[in-house]
Amino acid sequence: MGSSRNVAVFGAYGHTGRFVVAELRERGYVPLLLGRDQDKLLALVQAQPGLEARQASVDDPASLDRALNGAAAVINCAGPFAATAAPLVKAALRAGIPYVDVAAEIEANLDTFAHFAERARAAGTVVVPAMAFYGGLGDLLVTTAMGDWTAADEAHIAYGLSIWHPTAGTLASGTVSGQRRGGRRVRYTGGRLEYHDDALPTLEWPFPAPLGPQNVIGEFTMADIVTIPSHLAVPEVRTYMTAKAAADLSAPDASAPAAVDERGRSAQTFVVDVLVRSDGTERRVVAAGQDIYAISAPLAVEAVDRILTGRTRTTGVASAGAVFNAPDFLRALSPHLSLHVPLDTRG
Numbered sequence: 001m002g003s004s005r006n007v008a009v010f011g012a013y014g015h016t017g018r019f020v021v022a023e024l025r026e027r028g029y030v031p032l033l034l035g036r037d038q039d040k041l042l043a044l045v046q047a048q049p050g051l052e053a054r055q056a057s058v059d060d061p062a063s064l065d066r067a068l069n070g071a072a073a074v075i076n077c078a079g080p081f082a083a084t085a086a087p088l089v090k091a092a093l094r095a096g097i098p099y100v101d102v103a104a105e106i107e108a109n110l111d112t113f114a115h116f117a118e119r120a121r122a123a124g125t126v127v128v129p130a131m132a133f134y135g136g137l138g139d140l141l142v143t144t145a146m147g148d149w150t151a152a153d154e155a156h157i158a159y160g161l162s163i164w165h166p167t168a169g170t171l172a173s174g175t176v177s178g179q180r181r182g183g184r185r186v187r188y189t190g191g192r193l194e195y196h197d198d199a200l201p202t203l204e205w206p207f208p209a210p211l212g213p214q215n216v217i218g219e220f221t222m223a224d225i226v227t228i229p230s231h232l233a234v235p236e237v238r239t240y241m242t243a244k245a246a247a248d249l250s251a252p253d254a255s256a257p258a259a260v261d262e263r264g265r266s267a268q269t270f271v272v273d274v275l276v277r278s279d280g281t282e283r284r285v286v287a288a289g290q291d292i293y294a295i296s297a298p299l300a301v302e303a304v305d306r307i308l309t310g311r312t313r314t315t316g317v318a319s320a321g322a323v324f325n326a327p328d329f330l331r332a333l334s335p336h337l338s339l340h341v342p343l344d345t346r347g
């Protein structure tokens with residue numbers, strides 16, 4: 001293992017990768033800039049003098065090994081993850097370092113659990129897929145809302161996005177995931193994934209003030225249906241998306257996010273309203289912030305920081321809620337995330 005301050009970022013020059021690089025620097029880490037395109041890496045280094053760039057390709061394991069040399073951990077921000085996750089996890093396991101990614105692709109995240117659980121456990125290291133807005137944050141919120149419950153009947157995660165300007169990576173990942181499931185839809189019900197062709201329902205979700213009730217698309221299924229059931233006994237996990245944001249995502253003229261502040265964040269705001277139910281009792285946690293891509297950086301970097309400082313609960317492939325103390329993790333994000341945790345669910 002290399003210097004505990006060197007953290008490799010694969011896909012460093014992508015939209016999310018840039019937020020992750022900036023967050024690592026702010027927290028005193030030394031990002032190693034990894035990617036497949038030498039010209040884009042050089043442009044990034046020119047904009048960030050003093051950082052080291054290393055070209056590497058997922059088709060060339062030796063290049064990945066060279067790129068990870070001296071790194072204490074790797075954060076994979078290069079998607080579609082159907083192509084990048086497995087080669088990078090394998091390289092991290094060869095290097096004996098932890099791996100964290102921001103994958104929102106349900107199938108890619110399932111693959112990571114299915115193919116690497118044994119190897120990562122045997123290596124005594126940790127692999128955390130979906131350590132980002134979708135997948136990671138929802139899991140931390142549901143785990144926090146559960147409190148002392150070990151099981152619940154239902155978990156609902158309602159995404160209240162003001163608008164959604166998707167990146168090229170988001171659109172490409174959506175296309176790949178859609179192809180992998182043969183154009184079918186997916187939901188998590190009865191304790192298992194179910195592929196189907198049903199039309200998605202539109203309903204009103206009672207977001208708390210100031211957002212208030214909004215039309216949402218039900219069964220707008222996100223990576224939370226992988227991360228949450230990976231460690232919590234909840235047979236019904238449902239995710240919802242504001243209808244406006246869902247329409248933005250599928251618009252033929254969808255444009256990329258535009259920076260409106262010095263951190264590079266867009267004007268997009270989000271509310272994530274989480275409700276868990278058990279035997280008729282409800283528990284709720286609400287988080288709010290700005291820019292779903294930007295918030296993914298403190299999520300991924302906080303995860304790496306906790307792993308490198310031994311604040312973990314398990315090894316192997318595990319989701320955020322399983323690896324970390326969820327309420328404590330969320331409190332650490334307070335500069336980026338406002339959180340309302342009702343008294344009876346505080347950890």
Ligand SMILES: NC(=O)c1ccc[n+]([C@@H]2O[C@H](COP(=O)([O-])OP(=O)(O)OC[C@H]3O[C@@H](n4cnc5c(N)ncnc54)[C@H](OP(=O)(O)O)[C@@H]3O)[C@@H](O)[C@H]2O)c1
Pocket residue numbers: 011012013014015016017035036037040058077078079080081083084102103104105130131132133134135167168169170173223292293296
């Ligand atoms: N879970 C979440 O909430 C969450 C949050 C943020 C992002 N994400 C995911 O993260 C991924 C990146 O998103 P983004 O917003 O950063 O998109 P982006 O700005 O379009 O960047 C995509 C990055 O991935 C790289 N890449 C793509 N395929 C690659 C491959 N086969 N080998 C090496 N590099 C590859 C691209 O490199 P080139 O320019 O060389 O193609 C680029 O650096 C997407 O899959 C997105 O869904 C998820």
